[in-house]
Amino acid sequence: MDRSQLRLGDFAGEPIFPMSEDGEAAALSELAALVSxxxxLPSFLSDAENRLTRFLAAAMSLSPFLSENARSHPPLLAAVDQPVVPQIEAEIEATRADWRTDGTTDASLMVHLRRRKRRVAFLLALADLAGILKPDEITDLLSRFASAAVAATIDHLLKSAGDEGKLKLSDSDAPSRGSGVVVLGMGKLGASELNYSSDIDIVVFFDPDAAIIPDAWEARELFPRLMRRLVRILQERTGDGYVFRTDLRLRPDPGSTALAIPVEAALLYYEGRGQNWERAAYIKARPIAGDLAAGEAFLAEMTPFIFRKYLDYAAIADIHSIKRQIHAHKGFGLIAVNGHNVKLGRGGIREIEFFVQTQQLIAGGRMPQLRCRRTIDALEALCAANWIDRATADELTASYWFLRNVEHRIQMVRDEQSHVLPEDDAELIRIARMCGFRSIADFSKxxxxxxKTVEKRYARLFEREITLSDEAGNLVFTGEDDDPGTLETLRRLGFQRPEDISRVIRAWHYGRYRATQSAKARQRLTELMPALLKAFGESRRADEAILRFDRFLAGLPAGIQLFSLLQNNLNVMRLFVEIMSSAPRLAEIIAARAHIVDGMLDPALLTDIPTRSYLADHLDAFMTGAELYEERLDRLRIFAAEQRFLIGIRLMTGAISGFAAGRALTTLASLVISEALDGVLAEMEEAYGKVEGQRVAVLAMGKLGSAELTAGSDVDVIVLYDCDDPLGMSSGPxxxxxxxxxxxxxxxxxAALSAPTAEGVLYEVDMRLRPSGNAGPLATRIAAFEKYQMNEAWTWEHMALSRAHPLCGDASLMRETGAIIDAVLAKPRDREKLAHDIADMRARIERDKPPKSSWDLKLVPGGLIDIEFIAQYCHLAGGVTRCGGEEVLTTDDVLVRFGPALMGEGDIEACRKALELYTNIAQLTRACINDGFEPENAPAGLLERVLRLADSPDVATLEALMADLGADVRAVFRRTVGEGGDGDM
Structure with missing residues (x-):
């Protein structure tokens, strides 16, 4: 019998079983009522014994969607006893012509299309349930109708644009002909495998040089507007329902491109940034509307992208990466019936499709016969080419159609795009009976x-591959939709906002950053992703950490080297994750200076202490070959930034203490400032000559002077000079x-230190500690410096001088400066007045600049200032030299050397204990964050490290310890220095 002439009543046996006897009886009564x-309507519909009537009643009892349509639109039942296919063919042809009626508007077209869709869906559902059409015939007719609906809408939109003068159509009766508008059906629509309630995936491109386009630039705005109308026409729900939910997100980089883009832009994207999953998607692509010839030409251009010419190991690795992205197949989830996803679950439709597409991509470049759109055609072609055996092809084909039938019935229930079987048996029986099974047990079997057949065949395809899903779970970052399994995996790994994280990672895979634009970089990233996400997930506040990593990637010029490094060096990857989770400041440095990552590759990074010789050797090597002044300044900035970063890494990992970090940062500054001074002297000589007998030295003050610099510290300096004739002139032109x-x-x-260049700033420079402060000359003659310090300086200036040391410059002037410092500090002093001045200064600071919180370690009572003032009092009150004015003494050194003469051993130890903890915390937090440290706002990883420094189990315990130490230090301050008042310093 001619299959095209089959009627619903031509089924053999019982195609379906009603939901229940009561449900069937109610449907029979309803049919009889409709006839009356x-x-x-045909009279046989009121005959409860009629075979076709009983079938219709069973279908209505199983599908609320069919029942509601029959009830709301009785004419749908008028021709149920007529051949089905001719009726649907007629609807398809009429759909293609719906735009032709004069005066057709968006609204009128919407009405026509929805009414035709309702009739097609009703008849095809019944034909499907009756089993009078094969599954491939059902999907083909659905796909043809969808294609006709899209084609009619495109023609209508082009004609309306032509009527408005925005396009110049060559033929108003065939608007798409020669238009250069490419409309491709993707996925199941492209392969003529459309689901019963499927979305339709389309992509739209246009040729700006096509004859119909009067202005290429205006077209870039016109066509996206037309596509927004297309989506509304097809998917907006009205009183007549909807036609198809329409998805245009398979276009290139949908998050940042218009709904329709130029053909050339699309081809450039796929050539340079096309992803693995897009290759797979284009296997099924088919021109369905618009300029069909242009569509075929576009796909011909795409062939080298989809099907690679040579089969090599890189291509196989590339294919495997698709598999890992699309679906995690082994070790995740169980095969089940209740609640199982027949599309994405284990053994589901997606696994069959991927089984086919993987081999098509591997071999399709050399074997054109494998380039089939339909899954079952591809299975047959693979078998014919001896890529798979006959048993595999037959088993997967049978399983494919069985699962597609189940999928259709899930969707037929309420016209919902679902692929998940009901959780409860009360609903599962509905699907079982729609599939022709009387019981759940038979259906489940x-x-x-x-x-299991699909799972077995699918697993064999990758049986030698070590899966990335065994530990992690689904990691699907394709398309624009979130994969539910992936969101659950991210949540389980420790991410609080999996939807946001999934969106961020999809942007990486779309190649929106330079670092991920190359196919090889994305391949490495795909392979790295499970381990990377696992590492990020193990850090507290994993979301913040990965967003910092995202900002880093955004500034990275290329990614393949980094991804390969992280993939092959787990220790570096863990360190990288630690930075992102614990140290926003260090993360920002990496983001701004991607090359700085190179320093992390040094295997001795965490064992070598950055001593003077270590840093000097590295600086000499780095400056080799730089001759121009500006180039040397830029290199200094690069070197200093990298070394500060690496010192921060050592601090963060606990490789060095806070005291060691202060010395290292100070040594780094001294070397860099010395190098800058040499360059400036050379520039001055070239421009202005030299001064007879000139000597120049830089005196380090403040934390630079006491070797206690922290990350981001200003440098306090005084420039000293001497010459033969103070009234002379320089020798230059x-x-x-x-x-x-x-x-x-x-x-x-x-300027050499603080002026911003392309490589940033070396140091902010503070010169306010020079004699007479900002009111004094920028550079101070050594004789004037000595006179001022001996005769005019205030107590606070001698306190500052106690931290000073000659940093760089002329060696003889540095020695002379050191001797002056020794002499000043060794002067006999009135201890009572000294103590009063210092105590008064502390009281004023406490009054005028109170601490912001208990974590303001510098200003809190008993904090760093108290300890520094105690040490400075001991230094000045002792009246002894430092064993050479060039010696660098930290606050801790001063307490050890000068404290015993004025303090008890217990008081010294109390101050040193507090100083060590404060310094460790201050150095660590200032290396890792830009703002002041507060536990409630700190990165979780940093907070953990702070607690570890103090050997404290929680913040409350640490705050109690700090309060006790602060109280001890304040008591020592009072015993040693005094209370303070309003005296004049």
Whole structure:
């Protein structure tokens, strides 16, 4: 019998079983009632014994969607006894012509399309349940109708744009002909395998140079607007329902591109940034509307992207990466019946599709016969080419159609795009009976057989591959939709906002950053992803950490080297994750200076202490070959930034203490400032010559002077000079008098350190500690410095001088400066007045600049300032030299050397204990974050490290310890220095 002439009543046996006897009886009564309304329905519908009537009643009892349509639109039942296919063919042809009626508007077209969709869906559902059409015939007719609906809408939109003068159509009766508008059906629509309630996936491109386009630039705005209308026409729900939910997100980089883009832009994207899953998606692509010839030409251009010419190991690795992205197949989840996803679950439809597509991508470049759109055609082609055996092809084909039938019935129940079987048996029986099984047990047996068959064949395809899903679970970052299994995996790994994280990672895979634009970089990233996400997930506040990593990737010029490094060096990867989770400041440095990662590759990074010789050797090597002044300044900035970063890494990992970090940062600064001074001197000599007998030195003050710099500290310096004739002139073609010469030299030195260049700033420079502060000259002659310090300086200036040491410059001037410092500090002093001045200064600071919180370690009572003032009192009150003015003494050194003369051993130890803890915390937090440390706002990883420094189990315990130490230090301050008042310093 001609299959095209089959009627619903031509089924053999019982195609389906009703939901229940009561449900069937109710449906029979409803059919009889509909006949009695006189709407011209066939009389046999009121005959409860009629075989076709009983079938219709069973279908209505099983599908609320069919029942509601029959009830709301009785004419649908008028031709149920007529051949099905001719009726659907007629609807498809009429759909293609719906746009032609004069005066057709968006609204009128919407009405026509929805009414035709309702009739097609009703008839096809019944034909499917009756089993009078094969599954491939059902999917083909659904796909043809969808294609016709899209084609009619495209023609309508082009004609309306032509009527408005926005396009110049060559033929108003065939608007798409020669239009250059490419409309591709993707996925199941492209392969003519459309689901019963499927979305339709389409992509739309246009040729800006096509004859119909009067202005190429205006077209870039026009076509996206037309596509927004297309989506509304097809998917907006009205009183007549909807046609198809329409998805245009399979276009290139949908998060950042318009709904329709130029053909050339699309081809460039796929050539340079196309992803693995897009290759697989284009296997099924088919021109369905618009300029069909242009569509075929576009797909011909895409062939080298989809099917690679040569089969090599890189291609196989690439294919495997698709598999890992699309679906995690082994070790995750169980095959089940209740609640099982027949599309994405184990043994589901997706596994069959991937089984086919993987081999098509591997071999399709050399074997064109494998380039089939339909899954079952591809299985047959693979078998014919001896890629798979006959048993595999037959088993997967049978399982494919069985699962597609189940999928259709799930969707037929309420016209929902679902692929998940009901959880409860009360609903599961509905699906079983729609599939022709009387019991859940019989249905489950058949379903499990199909799922296990697919699982077995699918697993063999990758049986030698070590799966990335065994530990992690689903990691699907394709398309624009979130994969539910992936969101659950992310949540289980420790991410609080899996939807946001999934969106961020999809952006990486779309190649929106330079680092991920190459196919090889994305391949490495795909392979790295499970381990990377696992490592991030193990850090507290994993979401924040991965967002910092995202900002880093955004600034990275290339990614393949980094991804390969992280993949092959787990220790570096863990360190990388630690930075992102614990140290936002270090993460920002990496993001701004991607090359800085190179320093992390040094195997001795965490064992070598950055001593003076270590840093000097590295600096000399780094500066080799840099001749120009500006180039040397840029190199200094790069070197200093990298070394500060690496010192921060050592601090963060506990490889060095806070005291060691302070010394290392100070040594680094001294070397860099010395190098900058040499460069400035050379520049000055070239421009202005030299001053007879000139000597220049830089005096380090503040934390730079006491070797206690922290990350981001300013450098406090004083520039000292001497020469033979203070009233002389420089020797160059542009002469300067001595004061202006050394003032200009100081200005250039400050600029060399603090002026922003392409490589940033070296150090912010503070010169307010020079004699007379900002009111004094920029550079100070050594004789004036000595006179001021001996005769005019205030107590606080001698306190500052106790931390000073000559940093760099002329060796003889540095020795002379050191001797002056020794002499000043060794002067006999009135201890009572000294103590009063210091205590008064502390009281004023406490009054005028109170601490912001208990974590303001510098200003809190008993904090760093108290300890520094105690040490400075001991230094000045002792009246002894430092064993050489060039010696660098930290606050801890001063307490050890000068404290015993004025303090008890217990008081010294109390101060040193507090100083060590404060320094460790301050150095660590300032290396890791830009703002002040507060536990409630700190990165979780950093907070853990702070607690570990103090050997404290929680914040409350640490705060109690700090309060006790602060109280001890304040008591020592009072015993040693006094209470303070309003005295004049």
């Amino acid at each position: 309304t006189g709407d011209g 058949a379903l499990l057989n199909a799922l 542009k002469q300067l008098d001595v004061p202006r010469y050394f003032a200009r030299l100081t200005q250039r030195l400050v």
